[in-house]
Amino acid sequence: MTTKRIEIVQDILNVNDQIAEETNALLHSKHIFSLNIMASPGAGKTSLILKTLQALPPDMRAAVLEGDTAPVTIDAEKVHGIGVPAIQINTGGDCHLNANLVKKGIQALDLDNLDFIIVENVGNLICPAAWKLGTDMNMVIASIPEGDDKPYKYPNIYRGIQALVLNKIDLKPYVDFNVPYFKEGITALNPNVEFFEVSSKTGEGIPAWAEWLRKKIESVA
Amino acid sequence: MTTKRIEIVQDILNVNDQIAEETNALLHSKHIFSLNIMASPGAGKTSLILKTLQALPPDMRAAVLEGDTAPVTIDAEKVHGIGVPAIQINTGGDCHLNANLVKKGIQALDLDNLDFIIVENVGNLICPAAWKLGTDMNMVIASIPEGDDKPYKYPNIYRGIQALVLNKIDLKPYVDFNVPYFKEGITALNPNVEFFEVSSKTGEGIPAWAEWLRKKIESVA
Numbered sequence: 001m002t003t004k005r006i007e008i009v010q011d012i013l014n015v016n017d018q019i020a021e022e023t024n025a026l027l028h029s030k031h032i033f034s035l036n037i038m039a040s041p042g043a044g045k046t047s048l049i050l051k052t053l054q055a056l057p058p059d060m061r062a063a064v065l066e067g068d069t070a071p072v073t074i075d076a077e078k079v080h081g082i083g084v085p086a087i088q089i090n091t092g093g094d095c096h097l098n099a100n101l102v103k104k105g106i107q108a109l110d111l112d113n114l115d116f117i118i119v120e121n122v123g124n125l126i127c128p129a130a131w132k133l134g135t136d137m138n139m140v141i142a143s144i145p146e147g148d149d150k151p152y153k154y155p156n157i158y159r160g161i162q163a164l165v166l167n168k169i170d171l172k173p174y175v176d177f178n179v180p181y182f183k184e185g186i187t188a189l190n191p192n193v194e195f196f197e198v199s200s201k202t203g204e205g206i207p208a209w210a211e212w213l214r215k216k217i218e219s220v221a
Numbered sequence: 222m223t224t225k226r227i228e229i230v231q232d233i234l235n236v237n238d239q240i241a242e243e244t245n246a247l248l249h250s251k252h253i254f255s256l257n258i259m260a261s262p263g264a265g266k267t268s269l270i271l272k273t274l275q276a277l278p279p280d281m282r283a284a285v286l287e288g289d290t291a292p293v294t295i296d297a298e299k300v301h302g303i304g305v306p307a308i309q310i311n312t313g314g315d316c317h318l319n320a321n322l323v324k325k326g327i328q329a330l331d332l333d334n335l336d337f338i339i340v341e342n343v344g345n346l347i348c349p350a351a352w353k354l355g356t357d358m359n360m361v362i363a364s365i366p367e368g369d370d371k372p373y374k375y376p377n378i379y380r381g382i383q384a385l386v387l388n389k390i391d392l393k394p395y396v397d398f399n400v401p402y403f404k405e406g407i408t409a410l411n412p413n414v415e416f417f418e419v420s421s422k423t424g425e426g427i428p429a430w431a432e433w434l435r436k437k438i439e440s441v442a
Contacts, residue, residue: 040262041346041375042367069347072373093377095316095347123374125262126290126316126345145366145389146263152293153344154262156314168366174392 016131019099023106023134027117033217034117036097036133038157039141040150041123044167046075047200048141049118053084055210060217062116065089065105067097069122085109096127099134116217125154137216139163144171148178151185158186163194165209170199237352240320244327244355248338254438255338257318257354259378260362261371262344265388267296268421269362270339274305276431281438283337286310286326288318290343306330317348320355337438346375358437360384365392369399372406379407384415386430391420 027034039045046066053062063085066076071090079086087105089097102119109117119135121128138161142150145168151158158164164186166179179197186193194212198205248255260266267287274283284306287297292311300307308326310318323340330338340356342349359382363371366389372379379385385407387400400418407414415433419426 040344040367041371042261042364068374070374070376074370074373093347095345122347123261124316124345124347126314126343127348143263143366145364145392146261149295150262152295153289153291155291171366171392171395174395 016099019103020132020134023099023103024136026106027111027134027136028220030111030114031221032111032114032117033220034119034135034137035213036119036121036128036135036138037141038121038125038128038138038161039123040125040143040146043123043141043143043146044200045120045123045141046078048165048167048198049120050078050082051198051200051203051206052118052210052213053079053082055206056116056214056217060115060214061113062118063087063109063114065097065102065117065119067091067101067120067122069093069095075120091122094127095122095124096131097121097133098131102133102135115221125150125157129156129160136220137162139165141165141167142182143168144177145175148176148182149185151182151189155189158189158193161190161193163196163212165196165198167198167200169197169204170202237320240324241353241355244320244324245357248327248332248355248357249441251332251335252442253332253335253338254441255340255356255358256434257340257342257349257356257359258362259342259346259349259359259382260344261346261364261367264344264362264364264367265421266341266344266362267299269386269388269419270341271299271303272419272421272424272427273339273431273434274300274303276427277337277435277438281336281435282334283339284308284330284335286318286323286338286340288312288322288341288343290314290316296341312343315348316343316345317352318342318354319352323354323356336442346371346378350377350381357441358383360386362386362388363403364389365398366396369397369403370406372403372410376410379410379414382411382414384417384433386417386419388419388421390418390425391423
């Protein structure tokens, strides 16, 4: 029975990867850059998305797919609130987005009038790591109060990312967090990760992160 | 194929629940109280466990099962450091503990010389909710910097708990966190949850929480 179950899971993953490739090809044909944001619950994904969208040039047209495990529109409403289209994707309790859910979300967007799609994954440092969505880039948002040992405890999520944004640096004076130890943990898993330190609350570090991202977006335009 | 997969998952859950019942009966026959602690990565599970163990009466004999997704012993070593037996359980990448892993962990303990077992689940607000471990009590540790909207976004984890410890209250001055909104979200899902506000860093609130827990432990002695 165990063997049978493994076979089925592999089938599903293969279908997932195929859909992911189709999504990526579709978005490239429309010159749209796409970004999958993964993080713990409460690392500040939505806040960073809002700050990033506001820091990008105003003629850069974005949309956000909001992954949630429950039918809540808290995050999607915040994105709508700054005038950016947002689609809420409810996983129905599942602990991660998959390529098929993202495909359905993208079908609800006007792709001819977009430069950039952000996918906000479900808050989880484990499950999203295994599922390709068809995005150009994966990133993790970490945060100071989560602690500096996360790369050692949840290694898989850091292996497939191109960028790491360390958020809530305004809390550094109040929390023990060893930045070099944290970075070493990630570099050991994935030496090519680009690091940014930001505070969505104070805005510190947002311009440098947004400028780097702007160049990525323009690279597929 | 989809139907087949659901059947298999149900089989596994039934086996899991049966093992959980056996574990609970075994622990009760030894007059051991057991507690399953669930939380986001970085909410402060291990720190709270250490503070709690130090606040309980010294003649209360405890052990800790440390659930991790990777073969890291960071948390188990911290528990050992205060003279408490700790067993590290590596889920091999899985996003939650299950009853069989906990059963194996318990087999490594000297049950005739224990009053209390803490199970530290994998850091995750979604997957652990669905898996009974055989413990007497489930709880969630939340933390101020995670934000007050978590009960609305990750509802299932709060449905089966008896206690919620809101940690890192020393960070209240620096973070927007609406405690009544947070509590209302949980009470709407589960009206009988006992709330505690603590700081593992300053020790605030730990005595009240430890005293409540002491009575629970003594209730099975």
